[in-house]
Amino acid sequence: MALQGSFVVVADSPAPDVVGALRAAGGCPIVEAHWADAPAALASVEPEAVVLADTCTDPSRATAFATALAERLKADERAFTPVLARAREDGGAVPADALTIAASASAERIVNRLGSALRIRTLHSTVLRRTRMLAARGELPPELPQSDPLDEAVVLLAGRGRSYPALSVAIGERVGVIGALSVENAARALHARDIHGMVIGDGFGPRIVEALLTVLAGDVRFRDLPVAMLGGNPGAVEQFAPHLPNLDRIAEGPQRLVERFLPLVRLHAFAGRLRRMLKSLDAKGMIDPDTGLLAHEAFWRDLNRAIDDAEKRGIGLSIARFSFDGSDRRSSLDAARLLARLMRAVDFACREADNSIFAVFTETDLRAAHVVARRIASVLKNTTMAPDRKRIGIEAAVTLATLRPTDSVDSLLARVVGGAA
Secondary structure: OOOOOOEEEEOOOOOHHHHHHHHHOOOOOEEEEOHHHHHHHHHHOOOOEEEEOOOOOOHHHHHHHHHHHHHHHHHHOOOOOOEEEEEOOOOOOOOOOOEEEEOOOOHHHHHHHHHHHHHHHHHHHHHHHHHHHHHHOOOOOOOOOOOOHHHHOEEEEEOOOOOHHHHHHHHHOOOEEEEEOOHHHHHHHHHHOOOOEEEEOOOOOHHHHHHHHHHHHOOHHHOOOOEEEEOOOHHHHHHHOOOOOOEEEEOOOHHHHHHHHHHHHHHHHHHHHHHHHHHHHHOOOOEOOOOOOEOHHHHHHHHHHHHHHHHHHOOOEEEEEEEOOOOOHHHHHHHHHHHHHHOOOOOEEEEOOOOOEEEEEEOOOHHHHHHHHHHHHHHHHHHOEOOOOOOEOOOOEEEEEEOOOOOOHHHHHHHHHHOOO
């Protein structure tokens, strides 16, 4: 992995392995600093990333470093700067939100993990640059959400051993959890929806785990996926780490796993947010960066056009409304993003303020629309995260209406909201 730009390495003891690996990968300049001098080092350069090569034993110095980094990024509105910290197995403290890696990890693994994080920095830089260009032209770009990406993150938990309940509780207290008691169920979940991290618990044999990691390593979609193994085969990390830079084996128990794992999950969820934002910018704001569906104004504009086209060509058009009783904003966003993956290329949809979703099926009569809507509702029921984030299952009430020769947009919507086809 080739690296470009400057890097800051913080350690009270020399770290020639880290510095040498960064130089070999192309990093320049490499600024080395003790913990006491870390804030000044940050001010001397604009680093692509920071590597904490050892643990700070003075909490005040660690706090000063974290404050200096946060203030610098906030003041300059710069792209995300990854902080990668070597973490000791005894649970030594690391700065909040730092990406961790085992203290025994090779320098090559450190460079690979930095490369993964820097791909997300590049995404962020692109989003910032394009939004500034739009603002300079007097256009109003869509806003990047400011909430914690963990609020919308989903972790896949695969396993069936004694640790499964403890892992489910520990992870479910912070993010949404999808449980998979078999490798087949895990594979279906990975392909059905956006997953921001995967935990492999006990209960699977070494060959099954290696087969699962082989599949992940061979698919570019999962290249940067955070994967944590609780115990398991110690050799698996070194075998697959070159292809899965965010793979870790953590033997200290569920709570320790969550502490080490969640910063990577947060970063992966942030990357998903940035990709949706780029799609919105590519579409000149017609796509909602929160959901991946059409923005409100674009939806109603396209619906008017679709109705005119259907009337001129004498073809069918149907509209469905998916509503979710007891859903909150998070679960409705989850449903909207899933629906965006399920829609046919010729169809379009948007999410309303009341958390319901309108979906338009072009060139589709009422009977065919019933089939499509039932399939979508079934997938949403079996895949969408419930509001409590600890279980799967949110019921979608579906109403349908099909275009009649005398219909306008208002009359068509009145029927779909009222439930009359």
